[in-house]
Amino acid sequence: MFDPASPFIGKTDPLQPVQKTSFAEDRLKVAVQSCELLPGSIATEAQISERFGLGRAAVRVALARLSAMGLVHPIRRSGWKVLPVTGALIGDVIAARRQVEPCLAEARPDAVALSRMEELAEMIEVLEGQRDSASLTTRRGYERELLDILSNAVGNRLMAHFLVGLWDHSERIMRFLETPALPPFAACQARALTQAVAAGDGARIVALRMSDITTFQEYAFAGLMRDRTELGVPLDAHDASSNNGQPRPDGGATPGTKITGEPGIKSNNGVSS
Incomplete structure (x- = not known):
């Protein structure tokens, strides 16, 4: 019987197709959340494949999955548009x-x-107030791990899954609105939580989460007030308003441009972020 794991078979490619797709999905999800995209x-799929060094087939499947998450959607004859x-x-996102x-009130890790949460809370406190990129990235990774532990301890898995998606959107919004004029988004109340x-x-869990949501809302409002993006009717409004016949939440109301490799430049005629 053929054994793909046999040591006598050459290892030309260590990743199986399923692993390639999973890797592509994780990589592109990070790119969207961090506003790298x-x-x-x-x-286009070809541009994304070349930029990130991923196979076309894996990119196609990964983009379809990100579309199901509401992070990207296809534009007819143009490619894929980041929400x-x-x-x-x-x-x-805030209302949801x-x-x-x-539902986190029911979490019982x-x-x-719970021991890991205590370790994370301590590390978050140590990193709070540090503004260098490495410290911010590390702190936010710890915060997300802490929240993921909570969501994994919720009995209603559908609610927990939906909540994880909302946190993904929140992270992308926060990254997009960050500017040198604004201090970094404050750390969550990890110790108290x-x-x-x-x-x-x-x-108490619910009160702390509502407080953090309010802080996020205030930060987003401050970021929007500093945004000089021009509003208008985009050329791709018709195509952007649908996703395989399904209405999109943004309705194509924000103009898009072809992808560029320039960091910190908003895609819709806005100023540098």
Whole structure:
């Protein structure tokens, strides 16, 4: 019987097709969330494949999955468009988080998970206030890990899955609105949250999450007030308003441009971020 793991078979490619697709999806998701692929930008599968060194087939499947997450959508005869960041999107994300995050009151992590939360809270406190890129990236990774531990301990898996998607959108919005004129987005109340979880205090958990959502809302509002992006009717409005016949939340209301490699430049005629 053929054994693909046999040591006598040459290892020309260490990744199987499924692994390639998973790697491509993870890489492109990070690119979208970090605004490496700018909101509103448009690129073909060939351009994305070349830019990130990924196979065309894996890129095609990965983009389809990101489309299902609401992060990108296809534009007829143009390629794939990264979902623009708009005031409406920000408002929808905030409203949805206020509706869904109370489910975290039911989170009951086991002893191992709770111990990890305590470690993460300590490291977040150490990194809070540091503004260099490496420290910010590390701190935010710890914050997200802490929240993921909470979501994994929620009994209602559908709610938890939806919440993870909202956190993904929130991270992308925060990254997009960050400018030198604004201080970095504040750290979550990791220590207090961990203590509330350990005590099984659902009301305290919800209060802390609502407070963090309010902080995010204020940060987003401040960022929008400093944004000089021009609003107008895009050329691709008709195509952007649909996704295989399904209405899009942005309705194609933000103009897109072809993808570029220039960092810090908004894609919709805006100023440098």
